[in-house]
Amino acid sequence: MNRLPVADRRAVRRAAVRLMRGEWRTSAAVLVLTVLTALVGLVGPYLLGKIVGGVERGGLTVSTVDPMALGVLGAAVAHLLLVRYSALQTARLGERFLASLREEAVTRSLALPARVVDRLSTGDLLTRVTSDVGTVGQALRDSVPEVFTGVVHIVVVFVAMFLLDPVLGLVAFAGTPLVVWVLRWYLARARGAYLAESVANGDVAEISAAVGEGSRTIETYGLRDRMVTAAEDTIARLYRARLRTLRLRNVLFPVGSFVNALPTVLVLLVGGLAYAADGAGIEVVVTGALWTWRLVEPMDRILMWVEFLQRGAASFARIEGIGASAEPVAPVGQPEDDRIEVRDVRYSYVDGHEVLHGVDLVVRPGERLAVVGVSGAGKSTLGRLVAGVDRPAAGSVLVGGVPVADLVAAGEQRIVLVTQEHHVFIGTLRENLAMAAPDAPDERLLEALRTVGARWFDELPEGLDTRLGAGGVELDPAQAQQLSLARVEVADPHTLVLDEATSSLDPATARHAERAIAAVRESRTVIAIAHRLQTARDADRIAVVDAGRIVELGSHDDLVARGGTYAALWRSWHGD
Numbered sequence: 001m002n003r004l005p006v007a008d009r010r011a012v013r014r015a016a017v018r019l020m021r022g023e024w025r026t027s028a029a030v031l032v033l034t035v036l037t038a039l040v041g042l043v044g045p046y047l048l049g050k051i052v053g054g055v056e057r058g059g060l061t062v063s064t065v066d067p068m069a070l071g072v073l074g075a076a077v078a079h080l081l082l083v084r085y086s087a088l089q090t091a092r093l094g095e096r097f098l099a100s101l102r103e104e105a106v107t108r109s110l111a112l113p114a115r116v117v118d119r120l121s122t123g124d125l126l127t128r129v130t131s132d133v134g135t136v137g138q139a140l141r142d143s144v145p146e147v148f149t150g151v152v153h154i155v156v157v158f159v160a161m162f163l164l165d166p167v168l169g170l171v172a173f174a175g176t177p178l179v180v181w182v183l184r185w186y187l188a189r190a191r192g193a194y195l196a197e198s199v200a201n202g203d204v205a206e207i208s209a210a211v212g213e214g215s216r217t218i219e220t221y222g223l224r225d226r227m228v229t230a231a232e233d234t235i236a237r238l239y240r241a242r243l244r245t246l247r248l249r250n251v252l253f254p255v256g257s258f259v260n261a262l263p264t265v266l267v268l269l270v271g272g273l274a275y276a277a278d279g280a281g282i283e284v285v286v287t288g289a290l291w292t293w294r295l296v297e298p299m300d301r302i303l304m305w306v307e308f309l310q311r312g313a314a315s316f317a318r319i320e321g322i323g324a325s326a327e328p329v330a331p332v333g334q335p336e337d338d339r340i341e342v343r344d345v346r347y348s349y350v351d352g353h354e355v356l357h358g359v360d361l362v363v364r365p366g367e368r369l370a371v372v373g374v375s376g377a378g379k380s381t382l383g384r385l386v387a388g389v390d391r392p393a394a395g396s397v398l399v400g401g402v403p404v405a406d407l408v409a410a411g412e413q414r415i416v417l418v419t420q421e422h423h424v425f426i427g428t429l430r431e432n433l434a435m436a437a438p439d440a441p442d443e444r445l446l447e448a449l450r451t452v453g454a455r456w457f458d459e460l461p462e463g464l465d466t467r468l469g470a471g472g473v474e475l476d477p478a479q480a481q482q483l484s485l486a487r488v489e490v491a492d493p494h495t496l497v498l499d500e501a502t503s504s505l506d507p508a509t510a511r512h513a514e515r516a517i518a519a520v521r522e523s524r525t526v527i528a529i530a531h532r533l534q535t536a537r538d539a540d541r542i543a544v545v546d547a548g549r550i551v552e553l554g555s556h557d558d559l560v561a562r563g564g565t566y567a568a569l570w571r572s573w574h575g576d
Contacts, residue, residue, distance in 0.1 A: 003124045003202070004116075006195060007320035012313065015320050019097050026093050033089060034149050037082040038156035043075035045290030053283025087145065094140035101136060101319065105129050108322040111409065113390055123206025124199075128322060131201060132315035139312025143305040150298035150305075157291050165280060168288040171270045172295070175262040179299070182255040183306070186248055190307075193245045194314035200238035207234050249307055256303035263292040332410050335400020338365040338494045338525060340386060340415070345395035347381055355381050357548045358395070365494070369527045370536035372569065373545035380499055382545065383529045387417035387497045399495075416493040420500055422484035426469035429460065432483060436491035448489035454482045495525040500532075533573045542566060 007015070020027055047068045054064065109129055117125070162169035211218065211227055218227050271285035340363040347356040355378050363369050363386075371379045384390050385397050388408035397404045399414055407414055413436070425432050433445045442464060449457045456479050460466040466473055468483075475483060488496070530536040537556050544552035544559065544566045552559055552566050559566035 002120055003199070004120065004128065004318075005321045005324045007317045007324065009191075009317075011320055011324075012317050015316070019100055022100060023093060023096055026089075026096070030086070030089050030093055031152070033082070033086045034152045035156060037079065037086045037149075038153040040075060040082055041079045041153070041294065042157070042160050042291060044072045044079070045294070046287050047072045047075070048290060049283040049285075049287030052286045053281055086149065090145035090149065091141055094144055098137045098140045101140075101316075102133060105133055105319050105322060112322070123202040123204070123209060125322075126209070127198065127202040127205050128315075128318050131205075132198060132318050135315040136312050136319060139309055139315075143309040143312055146301045146305045147309055150302040153298040154295055154302075157295055161288060161291055164288055164291070165284050167274070168267055168271055168280070168284070171266045172263045172288070172292045174266055175259040178255065178262075179259050182252060182259075186252045186306075187310070189248055190245070190310040191314060191317075193241070193248060194311050195317065197238070197241040197245055197311075198314055198318055200234075200241040203234045204238050207231050252307065253303060256299065260296045260299050260303075263295055264289060267292045332402055332406040332412075335402045335407070335414065337400045338414075339363070339400060340404075340495065340525070340527075341396075341398045342382075342386065343396045343398070345382075345385060345392040345397060347378075347385060347390075347392050354393075355548050356385075356392070359548070359550055361543060361550060361553075363495075363525060363527060366523075366525055368525075368538070368540045370530045370539035370542045371527065371545060372530045372533060372536050372542055372566065374569070375531075377545040378548040379529045379531075379545050383417060383497045383499050383527065386495075386527060387415050389417055413491050413493055415495040415497060416488050416491060417497045417499065418485070418488060422480050424468050424475055424480050424483060426471070427467065428464065429457075429466050429468055429483075430464040432468060433464075433487055433490050436487045440490050444490060445486075448486040449482075451489050452482045452485045454479070454486060456482075493524070495527065497527045497529070499529040533570055544569075 051065060051068050051072075106129070109125065112125075158169065158173060161172045207227075207230060211231065218224055267288050268285070271280060271288055274280035275282055275285050340361075342359055342361040345356055345359040346354055348354045359378075359382060361382075371382060373379050385392055386404065388397070388404035391403075391405045399407065404415055425435070430442070430445060433448065434440055437444070445464060446457075456475075457463075460473065468475060528535060528539065530539075536542050539556070541553060541555060542559055543550050544564075546565055552562070552564055554562075560570055561567075
C-alpha cells in the first residue's frame with residue numbers, strides 16, 4: 001500500500017516562509033499591534049508600583065494618587081481593547097493563510113498523476129486533504145496566534161525587566177534554561193510521534209472505507225473475522241501512536257507548570273532581600289513582581305498550544321508532501337496544428353509490468369478513429385494518455401508538436417476525455433457549465449444545452465441560476481450525462497476521446513445520450529474507445545489494440561478483408 005511522501009523540515013520552513021511572504025504587510029501590522037498590546041499591558045503594573053512606593057515613602061495625596069489610579073484603569077481598558085483587536089487581526093491572518101493552504105492542497109491533489117493516485121492508499125490522500133487540513137486550520141486559527149502573541153509578550157516583559165532593574169531581569173530569566181531544555185527535548189521527539197499518529201489515522205480511515213464499501217463482498221466470502229482482525233491491528237497501531245504522544249505531553253506540561261511560578265517567586269525573594277538591604281526601592285520590587293507574574297499566562301498559553309502546534313506542523317508536512325509527487329507546470333508553446341502523434345509510447349501502472357509497448361499512432365485533424373480490442377488490451381489506457389490525463393513512462397504524446405500532458409497541466413483543454421463517469425457539482429447550473437470556460441457568456445451556455453438536446457432546462461424554476469445537487473434539483477443519469485456533454489461543448493476542444501460514455505446507462509437513456517454525443521462530435525476530431533464493434537464500423541479508421549500494441553490499422557472493410565485480429569473480433573461479435 002503506497003503513501004505520498006512527507007515534506008522534510010527544510011521544505012516545511014520554505015512553505016511557511018512562502019505563506020508569510022504572501023501576507024507580509026498584514027503580518028508586519030499584526031506584529032506591531034501585538035508589541036503595542038504587550039507594552040500597554042505593562043503600564044498598569046508600573047503605575048501600581050509607583051503608588052506602592054509613594055505610600056511607603058509617605059507624602060502621597062489624593063490629587064497625586066487619583067491620576068495614577070485613573071491611569072491604571074485606563075491602561076486596563078486600553079489593554080483589553082487592544083487584546084481583542086489584536087486577537088481578531090491575528091485570527092483573520094490565520095484564516096487567510098488557511099485559505100491559501102486549502103487552495104494549494106486542492107491544486108496539488110488534482111495535479112497528481114493518475115498512476116500515482118491509482119497506487120495510493122485511499123485513506124492517506126483522504127486524511128491529508130480533510131483531517132490534516134483541518135488540523136492545520138485549527139493550528140492557524142488558535143495555536144499560531146496564541147504562541148505568537150505569547151512569545152511577543154514574554155520578550156517585551158523580559159526587556160522591560162532588564163530596563164527596570166538588570167539584577168531582577170536576570171532573576172526573572174532564571175527559569176528560561178529549563179523551559180528551553182524541556183521544549184528541545186519535546187520538539188526533538190514530537191514531529192516523528194505526531195507523523196506516526198497521522199499515518200495511523202489514515203490507516204484507520206482506509207480500512208473503515210474498505211469495510212464500508214466492500215461489506216457485501218466481505219459477508220459473501222466469509223471474510224468477517226479476517227477484516228475484524230485487520231481492523232483491530234490498525235486500531236491498535238493508532239492506540240500505540242497516541243500513547244506515545246501522550247507520554248511526551250506528560251513530561252512537557254508538569255515541567256512547564258513548575259517553571260511558570262519560578263520567576264515570580266525568585267523576583268519576590270531576591271527583590272525583598274535587595275529592599276531590606278536598601279538595594280532596591282519597593283516600587284521596583286512590586287513592579288518587577290507584577291511584570292513577572294504576567295509571564296505566567298503567556299507561558300501557559302505557549303505550553304498548552306505548542307503541543308497542538310506540533311500536530312499542525314506534522315499535518316502541514318503531510319500536506320506539503322502532496323506536492324512532492326505532483327508534476328511541475330512548465331511553460332509550453334502553442335501547438336502548430338491539431339495533429340495528434342503517439343510516438344513509441346510505453347506505460348505501466350506497476351513498475352516492471354508494461355500495459356503499452358511501443359505504441360505509434362497518428363490522428364489527423366477531423367478524423368474519426370475507433371480503438372478496439374479485447375478487455376485489458378490497453379484501449380482505455382491509450383485514451384487517457386491521448387487526452388493528457390496521464391503521461392507515458394517512455395515516448396511522447398503530442399498535439400501540434402507539444403506534449404498533451406503539458407498543455408493540460410497549463411490549463412489548456414484541447415483534448416477532452418468523455419467517460420461513463422459524470423458528475424453534477426453542488427451549485428448553480430451556470431457554475432456547473434462555466435467551470436469549463438469561466439468567462440463564457442450565458443448565450444454560449446444556453447447554446448451548449450440546446451446542442452446536446454437538454455430540453456429539461458426549460459422546466460427549471462430559475463434557469464441558469466437553479467441550484468443542482470444536494471439541496472437543489474436532482475438530475476437523472478441521462479440529464480447528468482447531457483450536462484457533462486454540454487460542459488464539453490462549452491470547453492470547445494478540437495478533439496474528443498470517447499471511452500464508452502453510455503455503457504453504464506439503460507438502453508432508453510443511452511439513446512438520448514448517444515444523440516447528445518453525436519451533436520458534440522460534430523466538426524471535431526473523435527477518438528472512440530469502442531467496446532462494442534458496431535460503434536466502430538462507421539469510423540474513418542480503426543486501430544486494433546492487442547496486448548498493449550496496435551496490431552492493425554485501417555478501415556472496417558479493409559480490416560475484415562485482411563482476415564486478421566479485427567476480422568476475428570467482428571466474426572465473434574456476430575456469433576460466426
